[in-house]
Every structure is written in structure tokens, then in C-alpha cells.
Amino acid sequence: FDVHNTILATVDLPPSTYSDATKKAGYINQVVDSLAALPGIESAAAARVIPFNGGTRYGSSLVFPDNGERTDAFFHWNAVTPQFFRAMNIPLLQGRTFSPSDRGEHVAIVNPEFVRRYLNHRQPLGTVFLWGAEGKTPFRIVAVAEGTKTTTIGEEPQPQLYEPLTQIVNNRQEIDFVMRSAIPPATQLAAVRLTLHRLEPMAGVHVDAMYASIGLAFLPSQVGALLMGSTGLLGLLLATVGLYGVMAYSVARRTREIGVRLAIGARRIHIVRMILKEAARVTGAGIAVGLLAALFVT
16 A cells, blocks of 8 residues: 555544444544545545554454355455545455445455455455354455555565445544545645544544554564665675785786786786786676575575
């Protein structure tokens, strides 16, 4: 997902005011519409979970009513509003996002890893499976979205399932909102913060660019890259000093030979070319071996 053109806002609602799920849903819709109307905001959405800021994983059985097949599944779960995929720049590979007309049934969006592991060669769009309390709630797949990272940068592809936020009983007072900005996100933070305070003055609000919000997730990779880069530069420096030392020693031992060559008519340029050719031969062999070793290691 896009971490550079997105803004993350976390709102902690007062429990005494928003204990009713209907009122909370109304507030979420109002916030999403107000944020999307801000100049420079291309889309806005709400989500139960934001990647790298928390996660929900389910281990459950999926039952397919077309043939009664039961499959044990383990996947990342999230509940989002329809514009979530656009706001996070997560492509929909097949199908459509959620819509208000879905309220009459339970729908889901899955990723390709979910399809590969659990659908057993079924065409994903329109596939119905039973899941939920006691495994009796039918869910229909309406789209396949590209997979995303959820917990760590280096994780292997994981199955994912999304539900509409309006489809669940949202008992959390903390709501996350994501926005996609057409201009640098840092210039939008004040306007977003002002809008959220205007809609609910008693709520706790934290607004930041997405990259800053999940910066800790990138820290191990950045530290590792810095250490590897520093080690590589140190190795290059040592190799350069070593090569210089070897060539200087070799030339010093051949001082008499070089004097004789000059005495019988060799020009200085010929001597320099001879030394550089020998240096290039040694360096070229080392580079070739090093590149092969690096290719094998990576």
C-alpha cells in the first residue's frame, strides 16, 4: 500500500457519547464525507485496523455450500469502508469495492493468497462460503484485492479478508481514518485535525503522515541496509588500500627493470601503460570473482 501519499488519523471517541453503534456509524460516515471534501484529498476511508499499527488474525473453518467442503483457514482480517482500497492505493484485481446495496447480505473481499490457499480452484467472484459464529453465516466474495504487508516488511504473502465496516458490530471507541492526498501529506495535517475537532470536540485526535506513523516498521530494514552499506564501503576501502599496496610493492621491486627500459629507449607512457595493464588484469580478475560470488549469495 502507499505510505508516501497517505495520511493516518486516529480518533478516540468518548464512550459515554458513542456507546450506540448506530450513532458511531453515523459519525464515521460524516467524518469520511468531510475529509474527502477537503481540498487536495482524493479519497478518505475508515478502517478497523491499519497495517503495522495492529492486526487481527482469524483461525477458523470455511464451509463451501456448493459441495459441503470444509477447509481450515488462517488469515488476516479487516473491516473497512468502500474507499479504503483507493485511499491506500491497493489495486482491485477483480470485481468491485463494497457498496450500500450490499447490506442485504454478507460480502467479503479477499486477496490472491486467500484464493490460492482456500478456494481450491474455484472462480473467486461470486463464491459463497460459510464463516462466522458457529460457521453458519454465508459470505459472498465480490472482489480480489492485491495483497499487502500487514505486520512486517519482510513477511511472506498472507491470506487476507476484508468486510464492510457497516457489516460488523463495531465495539471499539478508537477509529482509524486514512486519506490519499494529491499534495504533500504534511501540508494537510492541520486541515484534517481541524475537521476532526470540529465534528467531535471531545474526541482524542492524532493525525500524521502514514510513513511517519508506521516508521518503526521500516526501522529494522533501514538499520540493516545502513550496516550492510557501511560494511560494503569499508570492504571497498580496504580492497583499494590493499591493491595500492601490492602494486606499489611490485613497482618498487622492478625499479632496476624500469630503469633499464628507460635507458634503452622506452618512453614514460609505455612504462605507465605496462604497470596499469598489470593492475587492470589483477583488478579485473578480482571483480569477476567478486561479482559471481555476490550473484550466488544474493
